[in-house]
Amino acid sequence: MSPTSSSDVLIRKLLSISDVRQTDIDVLKSIPIQEKDFLANYDLVREGDRPVSSFVVLDGLLGSTKHTGDGKRQITSFFVAGDIPDLHGLHLSVMDCNFSTLTPARMGFIRHDALRAICEQHPRIATAFWRSTLIDAAIYREWVTNVGRREAYTRMAHILCELIFRLRSVGRIQDHVADLPITQAALGDALGLSTVHVNRMLQELRRRGLIATTGSRVHVLDWLGLTHAGDFDTTYLHQRNPAV
Amino acid sequence: MARFFFDSGEHDVVIKDQIGIECAGLEEVRRVGFEGLIDLTRDALAEVDGQQVFVEVRNENGDRILRLSISLQIKLMR
Numbered sequence: 141m142s143p144t145s146s147s148d149v150l151i152r153k154l155l156s157i158s159d160v161r162q163t164d165i166d167v168l169k170s171i172p173i174q175e176k177d178f179l180a181n182y183d184l185v186r187e188g189d190r191p192v193s194s195f196v197v198l199d200g201l202l203g204s205t206k207h208t209g210d211g212k213r214q215i216t217s218f219f220v221a222g223d224i225p226d227l228h229g230l231h232l233s234v235m236d237c238n239f240s241t242l243t244p245a246r247m248g249f250i251r252h253d254a255l256r257a258i259c260e261q262h263p264r265i266a267t268a269f270w271r272s273t274l275i276d277a278a279i280y281r282e283w284v285t286n287v288g289r290r291e292a293y294t295r296m297a298h299i300l301c302e303l304i305f306r307l308r309s310v311g312r313i314q315d316h317v318a319d320l321p322i323t324q325a326a327l328g329d330a331l332g333l334s335t336v337h338v339n340r341m342l343q344e345l346r347r348r349g350l351i352a353t354t355g356s357r358v359h360v361l362d363w364l365g366l367t368h369a370g371d372f373d374t375t376y377l378h379q380r381n382p383a384v
Numbered sequence: 385m386a387r388f389f390f391d392s393g394e395h396d397v398v399i400k401d402q403i404g405i406e407c408a409g410l411e412e413v414r415r416v417g418f419e420g421l422i423d424l425t426r427d428a429l430a431e432v433d434g435q436q437v438f439v440e441v442r443n444e445n446g447d448r449i450l451r452l453s454i455s456l457q458i459k460l461m462r
Contacts, residue, residue: 336420
């Protein structure tokens, strides 16, 4: 099921959110992408860095993170295959957050000069990239709402819905079963919850028959029920074909 | 490191922790339990006089080793 090349992963994502055409796809296929594997909990980019390339997630799960003055970590968003988490680095030279792997992951690095050249020559691709960062921003807005105002149970259900919907829309999962080897601590950092409460909320979702878990595998038993529990409306993900 | 299980509840309704959390020692168990109690309080404490919410910790053998609880008192002053 794994796509054949790193540019395919990128193209699949851009097709799901924009109207790039065959000529653009040919251009995207010619972009040099340097692949690299990482272990979990590795900081690819740190606050204050001045990267000369951006990366596309090829496999695994990544988080954008910030730390408070007293060292507490907040995960501010997840990124899945096809996402280009630090694309804003193309225009904002100093990174204002960290990007850390949450699971073992593979990334594809694209040099900024190559991205700039393509955007200058191919406006539809530039628009697709712009759209990608706009959707990332929409996801951040949703997360602020989630962490700030939703109850813990809703919060947990919401984040599971989002992950599964996003993994489905880029073809990484076919149904509602996802392998999510994220630690409970990372889930807590994404939800602003203690690990104890993360466990309680997962147990509550299981008890109500919405999910089943086996190890790191999350099986959604009742997708509609989970979307209701999670106050989950896909509008903010701006998919062209919200087929889930 | 050992695994501890943080059951949590209100009144008699207990949700058993089936996943558990790795902790380095009792000090950490206590800290982790307390953080859990804060979240639980925010989530589950209702406006009911005398309501209690609690976190109860088991070790891997199933022995209960710690209980943290908080209860609400509402008193009409006149």
